[in-house]
Amino acid sequence: MLKNLISQCVLPGYRQLVIQKQRQFFTGLNRMASKKYNVLFVLGGPGAGKGTQCEKIVKEFGYVHLSAGDLLREERSNPSSQYGEIIEGHIKNGTIVPVEITCALLLKAMAASEKNKFLIDGFPRNKDNLEGWNRETHDKATVKGVLFFDCPEQECVQRCLKRGQTSGRSDDNEESLKKRISTYTNSTKPIIEHYRSQNLVMELNGAKSADEVFEDVRKVLATLE
Numbered sequence: 001m002l003k004n005l006i007s008q009c010v011l012p013g014y015r016q017l018v019i020q021k022q023r024q025f026f027t028g029l030n031r032m033a034s035k036k037y038n039v040l041f042v043l044g045g046p047g048a049g050k051g052t053q054c055e056k057i058v059k060e061f062g063y064v065h066l067s068a069g070d071l072l073r074e075e076r077s078n079p080s081s082q083y084g085e086i087i088e089g090h091i092k093n094g095t096i097v098p099v100e101i102t103c104a105l106l107l108k109a110m111a112a113s114e115k116n117k118f119l120i121d122g123f124p125r126n127k128d129n130l131e132g133w134n135r136e137t138h139d140k141a142t143v144k145g146v147l148f149f150d151c152p153e154q155e156c157v158q159r160c161l162k163r164g165q166t167s168g169r170s171d172d173n174e175e176s177l178k179k180r181i182s183t184y185t186n187s188t189k190p191i192i193e194h195y196r197s198q199n200l201v202m203e204l205n206g207a208k209s210a211d212e213v214f215e216d217v218r219k220v221l222a223t224l225e
């Protein structure tokens, strides 16, 4: 009877436990063996020059550039996406799309790339972005640093209004820009400060000419190579 009890009740539970532990062990091994993505975040106000500098960095330093804003605009334009309206609402209002959408787009783009070094431009923009990123990528990515392009508000606004003459962007206008600047000040600057407290921020003067800014970028990136 005792033999029956062991084989019917105790053994199946024990087997289950062994299988579960084996799974956990092999998942851990896989993660250790697979290389993590190396990430540089790129932050700054609207029009601070993030995209312009990322293009230059890609050419010289071999990073893959992923712009969160571009990925969201692409998703918005996809007629089969269920998120098109949500995304457009946030873009026009200069508010931040929920991280579940943005992080999924970023991870999909990273997985589709064969490379390992990413410049993630315009992310994380608020606490929701930061927490979602940490939740989703703690075992997949290492944040190597944050390139922060600091540029005076008036210069940023003028650049975006000028870009708006040809960009076709629904947010390169005075009304959206006021909201974007407010989101940047209230939600994004604290994220920059969060990374600064971890000594991860590389601050650059974004008000110089694009070539001069890149000279400075070169110097800070050389310290990471």
Ligand SMILES: Nc1ncnc2c1ncn2[C@@H]1O[C@H](COP(=O)(O)OP(=O)(O)OP(=O)(O)O)[C@@H](O)[C@H]1O
Residues within 6 Å of the ligand: 044, 045, 046, 047, 048, 049, 050, 051, 052, 053, 069, 122, 159, 160, 162, 163, 206, 207, 208, 209, 210, 211, 213
């Ligand atoms: N250093 C610079 N001096 C003058 N104009 C610049 C400079 N850098 C970029 N620009 C111009 O300013 C506009 C905004 O630049 P860019 O798109 O690189 O900024 P961004 O920070 O990526 O903006 P956003 O976050 O709004 O997408 C573009 O028209 C670009 O050509």
Ligand SMILES: Nc1ccn([C@@H]2O[C@H](COP(=O)(O)O)[C@@H](O)[C@H]2O)c(=O)n1
Residues within 6 Å of the ligand: 046, 068, 069, 070, 072, 090, 091, 092, 093, 094, 095, 096, 097, 098, 102, 121, 122, 123, 124, 125, 129, 171, 180
């Ligand atoms: N992490 C992000 C990044 C962007 N957005 C939305 O897109 C707009 C445009 O972003 P750019 O970086 O191209 O200027 C931005 O104002 C947000 O509405 C976002 O939600 N989350």
